[in-house]
Amino acid sequence: MLIRPRTYRAYTRKDLDRIPQIGRLPEEIRTDMKAVSAVLPFRVNGYVLDELIDWSRVPDDPMFQLTFPQPGMLAAPDLELMRTLVRRGASPSEIRLAAREIQLRMNPHPAGQRELNVPRDDSGPLSGTQHKYRETVLFFPSQGQTCHAYCTYCFRWAQFVGLEDFKFAAREAERLAAYVRRHPEVESVLFTGGDPLIMRASALAAYIEPLLEIDHVDAIRIGSKAPAYWPYRFVTDPDADELLALFERVRRAGKNLALMAHYSHPIELSTPIAVGALQRIVETGAVVRTQAPLIRHVNDDADTWAGMWRTQVRLGAVPYYMFVERDTGAREYFAVPLAEAHAIYNDAIRQCSGLERTARGPSMSATPGKVAVQGIAEIGGERVFVLSFLQARDPSWVGRPFFARFDPEAVWLDELEPAFGEPQFFWEPGMRRIERSGRPPWLDGTPTSRAADGRAAG
Numbered sequence: 001m002l003i004r005p006r007t008y009r010a011y012t013r014k015d016l017d018r019i020p021q022i023g024r025l026p027e028e029i030r031t032d033m034k035a036v037s038a039v040l041p042f043r044v045n046g047y048v049l050d051e052l053i054d055w056s057r058v059p060d061d062p063m064f065q066l067t068f069p070q071p072g073m074l075a076a077p078d079l080e081l082m083r084t085l086v087r088r089g090a091s092p093s094e095i096r097l098a099a100r101e102i103q104l105r106m107n108p109h110p111a112g113q114r115e116l117n118v119p120r121d122d123s124g125p126l127s128g129t130q131h132k133y134r135e136t137v138l139f140f141p142s143q144g145q146t147c148h149a150y151c152t153y154c155f156r157w158a159q160f161v162g163l164e165d166f167k168f169a170a171r172e173a174e175r176l177a178a179y180v181r182r183h184p185e186v187e188s189v190l191f192t193g194g195d196p197l198i199m200r201a202s203a204l205a206a207y208i209e210p211l212l213e214i215d216h217v218d219a220i221r222i223g224s225k226a227p228a229y230w231p232y233r234f235v236t237d238p239d240a241d242e243l244l245a246l247f248e249r250v251r252r253a254g255k256n257l258a259l260m261a262h263y264s265h266p267i268e269l270s271t272p273i274a275v276g277a278l279q280r281i282v283e284t285g286a287v288v289r290t291q292a293p294l295i296r297h298v299n300d301d302a303d304t305w306a307g308m309w310r311t312q313v314r315l316g317a318v319p320y321y322m323f324v325e326r327d328t329g330a331r332e333y334f335a336v337p338l339a340e341a342h343a344i345y346n347d348a349i350r351q352c353s354g355l356e357r358t359a360r361g362p363s364m365s366a367t368p369g370k371v372a373v374q375g376i377a378e379i380g381g382e383r384v385f386v387l388s389f390l391q392a393r394d395p396s397w398v399g400r401p402f403f404a405r406f407d408p409e410a411v412w413l414d415e416l417e418p419a420f421g422e423p424q425f426f427w428e429p430g431m432r433r434i435e436r437s438g439r440p441p442w443l444d445g446t447p448t449s450r451a452a453d454g455r456a457a458g
């Protein structure tokens with residue numbers, strides 16, 4: 001199939017009236033978009049507009065819900081205020097001021113990210129780095145702090161509206177490599193953002209290549225939505241071949257290159273360019289692992305997930321995580337209660353073969369760790385959620401079932417109460433110790449998995 005190259009073009013709030021498909025919508029809808037996008041980030045591109053959104057189904061179209069500001073994303077009084085300002089042509093600074101006040105009420109920094117996850121070396125905190133789970137370091141390259149388009153439900157929205165002044169963003173590739181070299185427990189380094197694949201291949205290589213010399217690094221991971229929002233990145237962009245050659249170099253160095261691809265809906269895999277991109281990535285020897293949150297109005301039904309996972313498996317990708325929408329930003333609009341999320345997950349998994357069942361979830365990335373709803377059960381006459389950690393700040397918490405009173409409306413871990421009259425969950429005392437000391441427990445003499453299995457010495 002012939003694939004024509006396409007030049008990347010972004011549209012943001014100031015371009016709303018210039019998007020032809022938007023110009024055809026009623027005035028009130030455009031006013032609402034301007035009102036909401038003054039508060040929450042908005043960015044889309046020509047490919048998403050022309051190929052992924054079905055404009056005959058707007059506003060219900062899932063890709064439209066995924067990328068365009070929706071009136072329900074703001075609380076009614078906030079929406080009304082922003083609408084009024086837009087209608088009377090308020091100045092940009094007046095709009096910014098009103099928006100800031102709303103943003104600060106939308107829990108811009110969830111899950112203790114800023115206080116608890118930033119590691120240190122001899123010269124102080126490593127900005128642009130997070131080390132929450134023993135085996136994996138997250139790195140936010142400074143040039144990778146935007147995306148080819150923004151998701152309306154983005155949990156890192158605060159950095160795109162200037163609330164996060166890029167404290168995460170690191171500049172020094174060498175400092176990252178030095179940190180990883182001194183931490184033999186680190187098995188994988190996950191580049192994230194924004195979207196690291198916004199960067200030129202040469203800039204990305206400068207970060208990745210020093211890590212290839214480190215024996216205890218097994219995997220380089222790249223978290224990206226480019227395969228969905230801008231698949232040209234891997235096929236026709238000027239440095240597409242250079243990027244794929246970098247993936248091959250990682251593989252030749254004996255490491256896994258895991259592209260953690262964010263796919264929210266099967267439509268994102270329905271175009272020839274999207275299929276072609278995935279094929280080219282897989283041909284480098286990279287493993288594509290797919291993940292997304294479960295989002296009201298976008299992908300809140302089992303058939304969508306089952307169809308998406310099947311397509312991914314057919315194209316050589318490995319389903320990885322189904323997340324629960326996080327407790328930040330426009331979560332009221334996008335949230336799906338845990339009980340419903342679990343039902344959707346189960347219904348989707350049951351439709352699929354074992355190859356799709358590598359998808360785990362629904363999982364909350366909360367302060368203590370990634371907590372999955374494993375089931376809903378009746379034990380001793382009490383209806384409970386069966387929960388367990390897929391990842392935890394203290395590795396000893398992983399895989400130990402714990403129980404919360406069933407609550408059909410709960411959407412997040414902090415709304416759950418221990419079942420059976422217990423005063424607290426088993427991990428809460430340990431979590432308080434970590435919060436008090438500001439240190440992860442594995443730094444305090446817990447043997448690393450490497451030391452435990454003898455590989456560190458070998």
Ligand SMILES: *Cc1c(COP(=O)(O)O)cnc(C)c1O
Nearest residue numbers: 130132133136138365370390391
């Ligand atoms: C999910 C996550 C990781 C990676 O966890 P895996 O289960 O190994 O994929 C690492 N760091 C943070 C902060 C995460 O949220």
